[in-house]
Amino acid sequence: MVHLFKRLGYNVAVDTASASVHVLDDVAYEAVSLYGKTEREEIKSALKERFGVSDAEAEDCLSDIDSLVAEGKLFSEDKFRPDVDALAKRSPVVKALCLHVAHTCNLDCEYCFASQGKYHGERALMSFEVGKRAIDFLIENSGSRHNLEVDFFGGEPLMNFGVVKQIVAYAREREAECGKHFRFTLTTNGMLVDDDVIEFSNREMDNVVMSLDGRKEVNDRFRKTVGGVGSFDVIVPKFRKFAAARGEREYYIRGTFTHLNPDFMKDIDVMLDLGFDRLSMEPVVAPQDSPYALTEEDKAVIEEQYELLAERMIKREEEGRPFVFYHYMLDLEHGPCIYKRISGCGSGTEYMAVTPTGELYPCHQFVGEKEFLMGNVFDGISENGEKVRADFKRCNAYSKPECDECWARLYCSGGCAANAWHATGDVNGVYAYGCDLFRCRMECAIAVKAAEAVRGDAE
Amino acid sequence: MKRIISLNTRNLETSKKDGGCGECQTSCQSACKTSCGVANQKCEKSAK
Numbered sequence: 251m252v253h254l255f256k257r258l259g260y261n262v263a264v265d266t267a268s269a270s271v272h273v274l275d276d277v278a279y280e281a282v283s284l285y286g287k288t289e290r291e292e293i294k295s296a297l298k299e300r301f302g303v304s305d306a307e308a309e310d311c312l313s314d315i316d317s318l319v320a321e322g323k324l325f326s327e328d329k330f331r332p333d334v335d336a337l338a339k340r341s342p343v344v345k346a347l348c349l350h351v352a353h354t355c356n357l358d359c360e361y362c363f364a365s366q367g368k369y370h371g372e373r374a375l376m377s378f379e380v381g382k383r384a385i386d387f388l389i390e391n392s393g394s395r396h397n398l399e400v401d402f403f404g405g406e407p408l409m410n411f412g413v414v415k416q417i418v419a420y421a422r423e424r425e426a427e428c429g430k431h432f433r434f435t436l437t438t439n440g441m442l443v444d445d446d447v448i449e450f451s452n453r454e455m456d457n458v459v460m461s462l463d464g465r466k467e468v469n470d471r472f473r474k475t476v477g478g479v480g481s482f483d484v485i486v487p488k489f490r491k492f493a494a495a496r497g498e499r500e501y502y503i504r505g506t507f508t509h510l511n512p513d514f515m516k517d518i519d520v521m522l523d524l525g526f527d528r529l530s531m532e533p534v535v536a537p538q539d540s541p542y543a544l545t546e547e548d549k550a551v552i553e554e555q556y557e558l559l560a561e562r563m564i565k566r567e568e569e570g571r572p573f574v575f576y577h578y579m580l581d582l583e584h585g586p587c588i589y590k591r592i593s594g595c596g597s598g599t600e601y602m603a604v605t606p607t608g609e610l611y612p613c614h615q616f617v618g619e620k621e622f623l624m625g626n627v628f629d630g631i632s633e634n635g636e637k638v639r640a641d642f643k644r645c646n647a648y649s650k651p652e653c654d655e656c657w658a659r660l661y662c663s664g665g666c667a668a669n670a671w672h673a674t675g676d677v678n679g680v681y682a683y684g685c686d687l688f689r690c691r692m693e694c695a696i697a698v699k700a701a702e703a704v705r706g707d708a709e
Numbered sequence: 710m711k712r713i714i715s716l717n718t719r720n721l722e723t724s725k726k727d728g729g730c731g732e733c734q735t736s737c738q739s740a741c742k743t744s745c746g747v748a749n750q751k752c753e754k755s756a757k
Contacts, residue, residue: 271716278712314710323715346735395731397753399738435738459740502740530740576740579749583717586750587728595736595745613737666745684744703714
């Protein structure tokens with residue numbers, strides 16, 4: 251399958267199975283669009299008539315396409331489906347945990363998928379005993395994996411910062427004896443960030459994710475205290491100090507956009523104006539009947555924003571003021587292998603979430619949904635957990651008929667199981683709205699790469 | 710090629726042989742948490 255599209259003035263062909271990407275001029279774009287569907291002489295006639303090229307030029311163009319086809323870089327056959335079976339037979343290895351160290355929060359964000367940190371349950375803080383056992387569980391179940399990941403999540407993890415420090419210290423203690431390396435991430439709303447948090451995080455956290463929605467009025471509409479006071483004025487100075495102190499270390503300012511701000515480029519611009527240069531902006535996860543759920547009418551606005559974002563990236567790169575947008579960080583040359591591209595995020599298999607009491611769920615978005623309870627860190631995977639794991643193992647780029655027709659299946663691996671479950675009641679379903687946004691994001695991200703290639707600084 | 714610029718991309722067929730080590734980052738462990746994209750993940754085969 252070849253996907254042809256035009257974005258930001260670039261003509262692009264993506265070969266789905268080989269993941270090859272080609273930037274085309276108008277003649278080649280037309281030629282590829284007709285290739286294989288029309289007789290060669292007819293294609294040449296069409297090119298001559300439409301673009302005024304000579305017969306030799308038309309033939310040269312078609313010859314170049316022939317070469318790419320012969321090299322398996324255009325119209326290549328997808329031979330990876332059988333590899334899904336090999337993946338399913340691999341013994342389960344856990345390599346990443348999302349530790350819910352605090353099922354409580356000092357903000358009361360109405361749109362929070364975690365129900366203000368409580369995940370449909372009681373407020374709770376993880377004890378060091380549970381956290382320590384979670385680290386042991388991860389080491390014991392990680393097989394030969396060297397790099398292990400732990401995200402401190404909530405609720406608001408800094409409401410249990412003492413235990414975060416203890417867990418990190420314990421994991422570091424065990425690294426050498428086990429031959430493992432821990433990578434820690436902190437996801438925070440910023441309210442409790444202080445010098446101690448910054449110093450500790452810069453020493454121990456590979457990544458820090460800071461939640462900010464952009465414009466003050468947008469941020470404060472949802473991200474406010476229980477008393478109803480917006481968080482913007484409190485968190486922005488803290489995040490600026492935190493981000494500056496990160497230096498070369500990774501961080502992201504992560505926002506959520508909803509039906510109430512589909513024009514999220516205005517929020518991205520606020521983030522940029524505040525000096526942040528590592529950004530992420532995600533569509534809200536919300537029930538379809540909520541007033542802030544994204545609508546069909548929003549889609550055109552959102553797609554326009556993704557294009558504007560790509561344009562802004564290209565412009566600022568050329569001005570020597572580059573910034574990073576998480577979903578546009580395609581690594582075409584050194585990116586994921588085919589196994590990663592098929593199997594995706596690993597929720598319920600390689601990746602699990604741990605509640606304050608030590609319960610295991612397939613990922614943070616399923617926490618509190620009892621049918622997905624997989625066991626706990628003390629007793630391991632339960633009988634139900636094995637069934638859940640088997641279901642999640644089947645979620646991949648080749649498990650859904652809709653994906654067979656989609657050019658982007660090896661960019662998303664079949665999509666987010668939680669989004670699918672929310673939209674269809676089946677973890678192996680398809681969240682079609684999310685797919686539309688994802689394809690748009692990927693086209694724009696590839697267009698940024700096209701710009702780099704044309705400019706001559708690609709890879 | 711006069712009319713086509715091919716970007717440097719990883720050969721996925723070859724990656725069947727040299728991939729699959731599982732050392733790469735779990736995609737949702739970063740700035741995401743609500744969707745699934747893998748194309749922006751780095752290969753970390755040598756990161757042992």
